[in-house]
Amino acid sequence: MGDREVDQQLVLRAQRGDKHAFELLVAKYQRKLGRLLSRLVRDPAEVEDVTQEAFIKAYRALPSFRGDSAFYTWLYRIAINTAKNYLVAMGRRAPTSTGFDHEDAETFEDAEQLRDTATPEAELLGKQIATTVNRAMEQLPEDLRTAITLREIEGLSYEEIATVMNCPIGTVRSRIFRARESIAAELRPLLDVDGNRRW
Amino acid sequence: MSEEISRLMDGEVDGIETHALWHSLRHRQAMMTWTCYHAIGDALRGEVGVTRDLREDVAKRLAVEPTVLAPSASAPPRPATWAWAVAATLAAVAVVGWTAWSLVDATPAGLSGSVVAGSMRGTEIGPSTVSADYLLAHQEYAPSAMLQGMGPYLRDVAVTREVKP
Numbered sequence: 077m078g079d080r081e082v083d084q085q086l087v088l089r090a091q092r093g094d095k096h097a098f099e100l101l102v103a104k105y106q107r108k109l110g111r112l113l114s115r116l117v118r119d120p121a122e123v124e125d126v127t128q129e130a131f132i133k134a135y136r137a138l139p140s141f142r143g144d145s146a147f148y149t150w151l152y153r154i155a156i157n158t159a160k161n162y163l164v165a166m167g168r169r170a171p172t173s174t175g176f177d178h179e180d181a182e183t184f185e186d187a188e189q190l191r192d193t194a195t196p197e198a199e200l201l202g203k204q205i206a207t208t209v210n211r212a213m214e215q216l217p218e219d220l221r222t223a224i225t226l227r228e229i230e231g232l233s234y235e236e237i238a239t240v241m242n243c244p245i246g247t248v249r250s251r252i253f254r255a256r257e258s259i260a261a262e263l264r265p266l267l268d269v270d271g272n273r274r275w
Numbered sequence: 276m277s278e279e280i281s282r283l284m285d286g287e288v289d290g291i292e293t294h295a296l297w298h299s300l301r302h303r304q305a306m307m308t309w310t311c312y313h314a315i316g317d318a319l320r321g322e323v324g325v326t327r328d329l330r331e332d333v334a335k336r337l338a339v340e341p342t343v344l345a346p347s348a349s350a351p352p353r354p355a356t357w358a359w360a361v362a363a364t365l366a367a368v369a370v371v372g373w374t375a376w377s378l379v380d381a382t383p384a385g386l387s388g389s390v391v392a393g394s395m396r397g398t399e400i401g402p403s404t405v406s407a408d409y410l411l412a413h414q415e416y417a418p419s420a421m422l423q424g425m426g427p428y429l430r431d432v433a434v435t436r437e438v439k440p
Binding site for chain 2: 078079081082085086089090091092093095096097098099100102105106107108110111122124127128131132135136138139140202205206208209210213224225226227229233234249250252253256257259260263264266
Protein backbone atom coordinates (compact mmCIF):
# COMPACT_ATOMS: atom_id res chain seq x y z
CA MET A 77 0.00 0.00 0.00
CA GLY A 78 1.60 3.25 -1.13
CA ASP A 79 0.94 6.87 -0.30
CA ARG A 80 -1.79 7.13 -2.92
CA GLU A 81 -3.55 4.07 -1.52
CA VAL A 82 -3.46 5.58 1.98
CA ASP A 83 -5.17 8.70 0.59
CA GLN A 84 -7.64 6.55 -1.32
CA GLN A 85 -8.62 4.72 1.85
CA LEU A 86 -9.17 8.00 3.67
CA VAL A 87 -11.24 9.35 0.78
CA LEU A 88 -13.39 6.21 0.73
CA ARG A 89 -14.02 6.51 4.45
CA ALA A 90 -14.90 10.19 4.07
CA GLN A 91 -17.23 9.35 1.19
CA ARG A 92 -19.03 6.93 3.53
CA GLY A 93 -19.68 9.72 6.01
CA ASP A 94 -16.52 9.61 8.16
CA LYS A 95 -15.62 13.27 8.59
CA HIS A 96 -12.66 12.38 10.76
CA ALA A 97 -11.04 10.64 7.80
CA PHE A 98 -11.24 13.90 5.88
CA GLU A 99 -9.65 15.71 8.84
CA LEU A 100 -6.68 13.35 8.53
CA LEU A 101 -6.34 14.45 4.90
CA VAL A 102 -6.51 18.07 6.03
CA ALA A 103 -3.76 17.41 8.58
CA LYS A 104 -1.66 15.83 5.86
CA TYR A 105 -2.06 18.37 3.08
CA GLN A 106 -2.72 21.73 4.73
CA ARG A 107 0.94 22.82 4.63
CA LYS A 108 1.36 21.81 1.03
CA LEU A 109 -1.87 23.51 0.03
CA GLY A 110 -1.14 26.64 2.07
CA ARG A 111 2.22 26.87 0.39
CA LEU A 112 0.67 26.53 -3.04
CA LEU A 113 -1.98 29.17 -2.34
CA SER A 114 0.54 31.62 -0.93
CA ARG A 115 1.74 32.07 -4.50
CA LEU A 116 -1.66 33.36 -5.51
CA VAL A 117 -2.83 35.06 -2.34
CA ARG A 118 0.06 36.83 -0.63
CA ASP A 119 -1.46 37.85 2.69
CA PRO A 120 -1.03 34.99 5.23
CA ALA A 121 -4.47 35.60 6.80
CA GLU A 122 -6.07 35.41 3.36
CA VAL A 123 -4.07 32.29 2.56
CA GLU A 124 -5.54 30.66 5.66
CA ASP A 125 -9.08 31.64 4.65
CA VAL A 126 -8.68 30.39 1.09
CA THR A 127 -7.01 27.18 2.24
CA GLN A 128 -9.89 26.47 4.61
CA GLU A 129 -12.41 27.26 1.89
CA ALA A 130 -10.62 24.96 -0.55
CA PHE A 131 -10.83 22.07 1.91
CA ILE A 132 -14.53 22.69 2.53
CA LYS A 133 -15.22 22.82 -1.21
CA ALA A 134 -13.28 19.59 -1.63
CA TYR A 135 -15.32 17.95 1.10
CA ARG A 136 -18.58 19.01 -0.58
CA ALA A 137 -17.30 17.70 -3.89
CA LEU A 138 -16.17 14.34 -2.49
CA PRO A 139 -19.04 12.40 -4.12
CA SER A 140 -17.65 13.41 -7.51
CA PHE A 141 -14.14 12.17 -6.75
CA ARG A 142 -13.69 8.78 -8.41
CA GLY A 143 -9.99 8.25 -7.81
CA ASP A 144 -8.99 8.68 -11.46
CA SER A 145 -6.23 11.01 -10.31
CA ALA A 146 -4.33 11.28 -7.04
CA PHE A 147 -6.27 12.98 -4.28
CA TYR A 148 -3.79 15.85 -4.05
CA THR A 149 -4.00 16.53 -7.78
CA TRP A 150 -7.77 16.79 -7.48
CA LEU A 151 -7.45 18.96 -4.35
CA TYR A 152 -4.90 21.14 -6.13
CA ARG A 153 -7.37 21.99 -8.92
CA ILE A 154 -10.06 22.88 -6.41
CA ALA A 155 -7.63 25.08 -4.47
CA ILE A 156 -6.48 26.95 -7.56
CA ASN A 157 -10.07 27.64 -8.62
CA THR A 158 -10.98 28.73 -5.09
CA ALA A 159 -8.07 31.17 -5.01
CA LYS A 160 -8.90 32.60 -8.42
CA ASN A 161 -12.55 33.05 -7.48
CA TYR A 162 -11.48 34.72 -4.25
CA LEU A 163 -9.23 37.18 -6.04
CA VAL A 164 -11.95 38.01 -8.56
CA ALA A 165 -14.44 38.57 -5.73
CA MET A 166 -11.94 40.87 -4.03
CA GLY A 167 -11.56 42.85 -7.23
CA ARG A 168 -8.04 41.65 -7.80
CA ARG A 169 -6.76 40.10 -10.95
CA ALA A 170 -6.21 36.39 -10.77
CA PRO A 171 -2.97 35.17 -12.32
CA THR A 172 -3.51 33.57 -15.69
CA SER A 173 -1.13 30.79 -14.68
CA THR A 174 0.15 29.51 -11.38
CA GLY A 175 3.52 28.86 -12.92
CA PHE A 176 3.39 25.11 -12.45
CA ASP A 177 1.17 22.45 -13.86
CA HIS A 178 -0.61 19.39 -12.52
CA GLU A 179 2.54 17.29 -12.61
CA ASP A 180 4.06 19.76 -10.18
CA ALA A 181 1.09 19.16 -7.93
CA GLU A 182 2.39 15.62 -7.43
CA THR A 183 5.98 16.55 -6.66
CA PHE A 184 5.71 20.22 -5.73
CA GLU A 185 9.30 21.06 -6.43
CA ASP A 186 8.93 24.80 -6.30
CA ALA A 187 10.42 25.65 -2.94
CA GLU A 188 12.82 28.23 -4.37
CA GLN A 189 10.03 30.10 -6.14
CA LEU A 190 7.95 30.18 -2.99
CA ARG A 191 10.76 31.53 -0.88
CA ASP A 192 10.80 34.53 -3.15
CA THR A 193 7.10 35.23 -2.81
CA ALA A 194 6.32 34.42 0.83
CA THR A 195 5.77 37.27 3.27
CA PRO A 196 8.51 38.03 5.84
CA GLU A 197 6.32 36.68 8.66
CA ALA A 198 5.61 33.48 6.83
CA GLU A 199 9.24 33.12 5.90
CA LEU A 200 10.29 33.53 9.53
CA LEU A 201 7.78 30.93 10.63
CA GLY A 202 8.95 28.54 7.97
CA LYS A 203 12.56 29.11 8.95
CA GLN A 204 11.80 28.24 12.58
CA ILE A 205 10.33 24.93 11.58
CA ALA A 206 13.08 24.16 9.10
CA THR A 207 15.81 25.10 11.59
CA THR A 208 14.29 22.93 14.31
CA VAL A 209 13.92 19.91 12.03
CA ASN A 210 17.39 20.32 10.54
CA ARG A 211 18.97 20.68 13.96
CA ALA A 212 17.17 17.55 15.15
CA MET A 213 18.30 15.72 12.03
CA GLU A 214 21.93 16.61 12.69
CA GLN A 215 21.68 15.14 16.16
CA LEU A 216 20.40 11.82 14.85
CA PRO A 217 22.69 8.80 14.61
CA GLU A 218 23.83 8.17 11.06
CA ASP A 219 21.67 5.09 10.48
CA LEU A 220 18.49 6.89 11.60
CA ARG A 221 19.28 9.97 9.52
CA THR A 222 19.90 7.87 6.43
CA ALA A 223 16.70 5.89 6.89
CA ILE A 224 14.44 8.95 7.33
CA THR A 225 16.15 10.73 4.44
CA LEU A 226 15.65 7.81 2.08
CA ARG A 227 12.01 7.63 3.09
CA GLU A 228 10.93 11.28 3.27
CA ILE A 229 13.14 12.88 0.64
CA GLU A 230 13.88 10.06 -1.77
CA GLY A 231 10.47 8.44 -1.32
CA LEU A 232 11.80 4.88 -1.14
CA SER A 233 9.69 2.04 0.26
CA TYR A 234 10.80 0.13 3.35
CA GLU A 235 11.86 -2.76 1.16
CA GLU A 236 14.01 -0.52 -1.02
CA ILE A 237 15.57 1.13 2.02
CA ALA A 238 16.33 -2.31 3.48
CA THR A 239 18.19 -3.18 0.27
CA VAL A 240 20.09 0.09 0.23
CA MET A 241 21.04 -0.11 3.90
CA ASN A 242 21.57 -3.87 3.81
CA CYS A 243 19.41 -4.59 6.83
CA PRO A 244 16.04 -6.28 7.56
CA ILE A 245 12.78 -4.42 6.91
CA GLY A 246 12.02 -4.55 10.62
CA THR A 247 15.17 -2.58 11.29
CA VAL A 248 14.17 0.02 8.68
CA ARG A 249 10.77 0.33 10.30
CA SER A 250 12.35 0.86 13.70
CA ARG A 251 14.93 3.37 12.45
CA ILE A 252 12.36 5.52 10.66
CA PHE A 253 10.09 5.54 13.68
CA ARG A 254 12.91 6.43 16.07
CA ALA A 255 14.05 9.21 13.77
CA ARG A 256 10.56 10.66 13.60
CA GLU A 257 10.13 10.48 17.35
CA SER A 258 13.45 12.21 17.99
CA ILE A 259 12.58 15.06 15.62
CA ALA A 260 9.01 15.25 16.94
CA ALA A 261 10.31 15.77 20.47
CA GLU A 262 11.96 18.98 19.27
CA LEU A 263 9.14 20.06 16.99
CA ARG A 264 6.10 19.56 19.21
CA PRO A 265 6.64 22.71 21.31
CA LEU A 266 6.63 24.75 18.10
CA LEU A 267 3.48 23.12 16.77
CA ASP A 268 1.45 23.84 19.87
CA VAL A 269 1.82 27.38 21.19
CA ASP A 270 -0.91 28.51 23.60
CA GLY A 271 -3.40 26.26 21.92
CA ASN A 272 -2.86 28.09 18.66
CA ARG A 273 -0.95 25.52 16.72
CA ARG A 274 1.56 26.62 14.17
CA TRP A 275 4.02 24.91 11.94
CA MET B 276 0.81 3.34 18.74
CA SER B 277 3.22 5.98 17.34
CA GLU B 278 5.20 3.30 15.52
CA GLU B 279 2.03 2.02 13.90
CA ILE B 280 1.16 5.56 12.80
CA SER B 281 4.66 5.91 11.39
CA ARG B 282 4.18 2.77 9.30
CA LEU B 283 0.64 3.74 8.34
CA MET B 284 1.65 7.08 6.84
CA ASP B 285 4.32 5.24 4.85
CA GLY B 286 1.74 2.75 3.58
CA GLU B 287 3.54 -0.17 5.26
CA VAL B 288 0.61 -1.83 7.02
CA ASP B 289 -1.80 -4.53 5.87
CA GLY B 290 -5.53 -4.10 5.38
CA ILE B 291 -6.77 -5.45 8.70
CA GLU B 292 -4.26 -3.45 10.71
CA THR B 293 -5.12 -0.32 8.73
CA HIS B 294 -8.76 -0.54 9.70
CA ALA B 295 -7.90 -0.63 13.41
CA LEU B 296 -5.41 2.21 13.03
CA TRP B 297 -7.91 4.51 11.36
CA HIS B 298 -10.09 4.03 14.41
CA SER B 299 -7.20 4.74 16.77
CA LEU B 300 -6.52 8.01 14.99
CA ARG B 301 -9.76 9.38 16.41
CA HIS B 302 -7.91 9.96 19.68
CA ARG B 303 -6.42 13.41 20.05
CA GLN B 304 -2.91 12.21 20.90
CA ALA B 305 -2.79 9.92 17.89
CA MET B 306 -4.05 12.71 15.66
CA MET B 307 -1.31 15.01 16.98
CA THR B 308 1.29 12.36 16.19
CA TRP B 309 -0.11 11.97 12.65
CA THR B 310 0.01 15.75 12.16
CA CYS B 311 3.51 16.09 13.64
CA TYR B 312 5.00 13.28 11.57
CA HIS B 313 3.58 14.78 8.38
CA ALA B 314 4.93 18.19 9.36
CA ILE B 315 8.39 16.62 9.73
CA GLY B 316 8.17 15.13 6.26
CA ASP B 317 7.04 18.43 4.77
CA ALA B 318 9.91 20.27 6.51
CA LEU B 319 12.49 17.78 5.23
CA ARG B 320 11.19 18.25 1.67
CA GLY B 321 11.18 22.05 2.04
CA GLU B 322 7.38 22.20 1.99
CA VAL B 323 6.87 24.05 5.23
CA GLY B 324 3.56 25.84 5.19
CA VAL B 325 3.06 29.50 5.74
CA THR B 326 -0.02 29.26 7.90
CA ARG B 327 -0.87 28.06 11.38
CA ASP B 328 -2.53 24.67 11.91
CA LEU B 329 -5.91 24.91 10.18
CA ARG B 330 -7.08 21.43 11.08
CA GLU B 331 -9.29 22.41 14.00
CA ASP B 332 -10.80 25.36 12.13
CA VAL B 333 -11.63 23.11 9.20
CA ALA B 334 -13.01 20.49 11.61
CA LYS B 335 -15.38 23.06 13.11
CA ARG B 336 -16.65 23.98 9.67
CA LEU B 337 -16.95 20.32 8.70
CA ALA B 338 -19.07 19.70 11.80
CA VAL B 339 -21.85 21.91 10.41
CA GLU B 340 -21.54 20.55 6.88
CA PRO B 341 -24.04 17.90 5.79
CA THR B 342 -22.37 14.51 5.84
CA VAL B 343 -21.46 13.39 2.35
CA LEU B 344 -22.51 9.90 1.39
CA ALA B 345 -21.14 8.99 -1.99
CA PRO B 346 -21.99 5.70 -3.68
CA SER B 347 -19.10 3.30 -3.45
CA ALA B 348 -17.06 3.27 -6.63
CA SER B 349 -16.35 -0.40 -6.10
CA ALA B 350 -20.04 -1.38 -5.76
CA PRO B 351 -21.15 -3.75 -8.51
CA PRO B 352 -23.35 -2.02 -11.09
CA ARG B 353 -27.04 -2.90 -11.15
CA PRO B 354 -28.00 -5.14 -14.06
CA ALA B 355 -29.68 -3.26 -16.86
CA THR B 356 -33.33 -3.83 -17.72
CA TRP B 357 -32.40 -5.73 -20.87
CA ALA B 358 -30.37 -8.14 -18.75
CA TRP B 359 -33.44 -9.04 -16.73
CA ALA B 360 -35.41 -9.52 -19.97
CA VAL B 361 -32.72 -11.84 -21.37
CA ALA B 362 -32.63 -13.82 -18.13
CA ALA B 363 -36.42 -14.21 -18.13
CA THR B 364 -36.40 -15.30 -21.79
CA LEU B 365 -33.70 -17.90 -21.15
CA ALA B 366 -35.61 -19.22 -18.14
CA ALA B 367 -38.81 -19.53 -20.21
CA VAL B 368 -37.00 -21.29 -23.04
CA ALA B 369 -35.40 -23.66 -20.55
CA VAL B 370 -38.74 -24.60 -18.98
CA VAL B 371 -40.46 -25.11 -22.33
CA GLY B 372 -37.49 -27.03 -23.70
CA TRP B 373 -37.29 -29.30 -20.68
CA THR B 374 -41.00 -30.03 -20.86
CA ALA B 375 -40.85 -30.77 -24.58
CA TRP B 376 -37.79 -32.99 -24.16
CA SER B 377 -39.55 -34.93 -21.46
CA LEU B 378 -42.46 -35.65 -23.80
CA VAL B 379 -40.22 -36.63 -26.70
CA ASP B 380 -38.16 -38.82 -24.46
CA ALA B 381 -41.26 -40.47 -23.05
CA THR B 382 -42.56 -41.55 -26.44
CA PRO B 383 -40.21 -44.45 -27.25
CA ALA B 384 -39.16 -45.20 -23.72
CA GLY B 385 -42.64 -44.78 -22.36
CA LEU B 386 -44.10 -47.02 -25.03
CA SER B 387 -41.60 -49.76 -24.40
CA GLY B 388 -42.24 -49.28 -20.72
CA SER B 389 -45.96 -49.68 -21.32
CA VAL B 390 -45.41 -52.84 -23.27
CA VAL B 391 -43.33 -54.22 -20.47
CA ALA B 392 -45.83 -53.11 -17.88
CA GLY B 393 -48.66 -54.55 -19.93
CA SER B 394 -46.96 -57.86 -20.36
CA MET B 395 -46.10 -58.01 -16.70
CA ARG B 396 -49.65 -57.18 -15.80
CA GLY B 397 -50.87 -59.87 -18.18
CA THR B 398 -48.52 -62.32 -16.60
CA GLU B 399 -49.36 -61.44 -13.05
CA ILE B 400 -53.13 -61.27 -13.49
CA GLY B 401 -53.83 -64.69 -14.84
CA PRO B 402 -57.15 -66.48 -15.05
CA SER B 403 -56.41 -68.22 -11.83
CA THR B 404 -56.10 -64.93 -9.99
CA VAL B 405 -59.15 -63.07 -11.20
CA SER B 406 -62.14 -64.77 -12.65
CA ALA B 407 -63.20 -63.46 -16.07
CA ASP B 408 -66.79 -64.20 -15.21
CA TYR B 409 -66.46 -62.10 -12.13
CA LEU B 410 -65.10 -59.17 -14.13
CA LEU B 411 -67.83 -59.45 -16.74
CA ALA B 412 -70.46 -59.68 -14.07
CA HIS B 413 -69.28 -56.53 -12.38
CA GLN B 414 -68.41 -54.54 -15.45
CA GLU B 415 -71.54 -52.40 -15.09
CA TYR B 416 -70.22 -51.03 -11.79
CA ALA B 417 -67.04 -49.77 -13.37
CA PRO B 418 -67.09 -45.99 -14.01
CA SER B 419 -67.00 -45.02 -17.67
CA ALA B 420 -63.76 -43.14 -17.07
CA MET B 421 -62.13 -46.42 -16.15
CA LEU B 422 -62.95 -48.07 -19.49
CA GLN B 423 -59.46 -47.48 -20.80
CA GLY B 424 -58.09 -49.13 -17.71
CA MET B 425 -60.21 -52.22 -18.43
CA GLY B 426 -58.54 -52.90 -21.77
CA PRO B 427 -55.89 -55.29 -20.50
CA TYR B 428 -58.45 -57.23 -18.51
CA LEU B 429 -60.71 -57.61 -21.53
CA ARG B 430 -57.79 -58.90 -23.52
CA ASP B 431 -57.01 -61.35 -20.79
CA VAL B 432 -60.56 -62.59 -20.88
CA ALA B 433 -60.30 -63.20 -24.60
CA VAL B 434 -57.12 -65.16 -24.10
CA THR B 435 -58.72 -67.19 -21.35
CA ARG B 436 -61.61 -68.18 -23.59
CA GLU B 437 -59.23 -69.34 -26.28
CA VAL B 438 -57.39 -71.47 -23.76
CA LYS B 439 -60.49 -73.18 -22.33
CA PRO B 440 -61.44 -75.35 -25.31
